[in-house]
Amino acid sequence: MFSGLPTVLVNAALISALYALIAIGFTMIFGVGGVLNLAHGALLMAGAYAYLLLARDTISVPVFESMTLHPLIAFPIAVVTVAVLSYLLYVVIVQFVEDNPIVTFLATIVVALAATEVVIHYAGASTHTYTLIPSDLLPSTVGFGPVDGILTVDVVGFVVSWVAIGLLWLYVTKTDSGRAIRATSMTERGARLTGVNVHAVRARTWLVAGALAGIGGVFLGASASATPGMWLQPLSLAFIIVVIGGIGSIKGSIVAAYLIGFLQTGVGEYLGQNFRGILSLVLLIAVLFMLPQGLFGREFHE
Secondary structure, three states: OOOOHHHHHHHHHHHHHHHHHHHHHHHHHHHHHOOOOOOHHHHHHHHHHHHHHHHOOOOOOOOOOOOOOOHHHHHHHHHHHHHHHHHHHHHHHHHHHOOOHHHHHHHHHHHHHHHHHHHHHHHOOOOEOOOOOOOOOOOOEEEEOOEEEEEHHHHHHHHHHHHHHHHHHHHHHHOHHHHHHHHHHHEHHHHHHOOOOHHHHHHHHHHHHHHHHHHHHHHHHHHOOEOOOOOHHHHHHHHHHHHHHOOOOHHHHHHHHHHHHHHHHHHHHHOOHHHHHHHHHHHHHHHHHHOOOOOOOOOOEO
16 A cells, blocks of 8 residues: 555655745745735746746747747746736735735735636636656656656756745845845834835835745646646645744745645545545644644734
């Protein structure tokens, strides 16, 4: 029964890194502004479709109709595109309504639904698949020892996710602008008293979170497929991870992502896919019952 356990564990570790990357962007936005950004999932979708638009001639959009870029060129452009979209979402819409949580909540839902309709209009409701790692660079699967059949794109996604997380950690701990993000997430009032421009910090945070979502979206689409509804499950999963880890905590999001990743992969392999979501919710309830603020949660101050 457990003969394939090493492969299951490796797959769990790989997908957990991607979960962490997605959840970190979600928790950062809430940490600095208290905004529950339900458009975060739509940004994941935007990453997948931006890459698809740039790297494959399968979506009929004026100007881009005959564009086919090399994956190594299309990938960073797609990530930057999503980062800019996230930044614009904040400066054009969210910053004007963020003092009203209900309006902000509804605004991000509307943006997510509108983005979905745009994708359906131009790309259709059908499933799109694409190859992120060219076959002339690396084989489609890799294996070592008892582990076999591991998708190369998942391995690359793991590496890229941890590189991005590492760079983010250096940014928020070693640079003035990054430390301003941490200060604002800890206490907005204290940050203002030290001369931090809170609105600029929030805009910068949305930019960073968008880049993380762009990376996550491209790899999610490559390992599975790109569909207009692909953002729903990652968004709900990010919410569960963030709540379990502690809202606003990057470290908590990483730990919770690995808990969820290993739980879902193991359960899906040995008990069936139908139990994956159920046990994630059970874990969420159990953690909140024992630790209402999550594993690494803390009080947030105005």
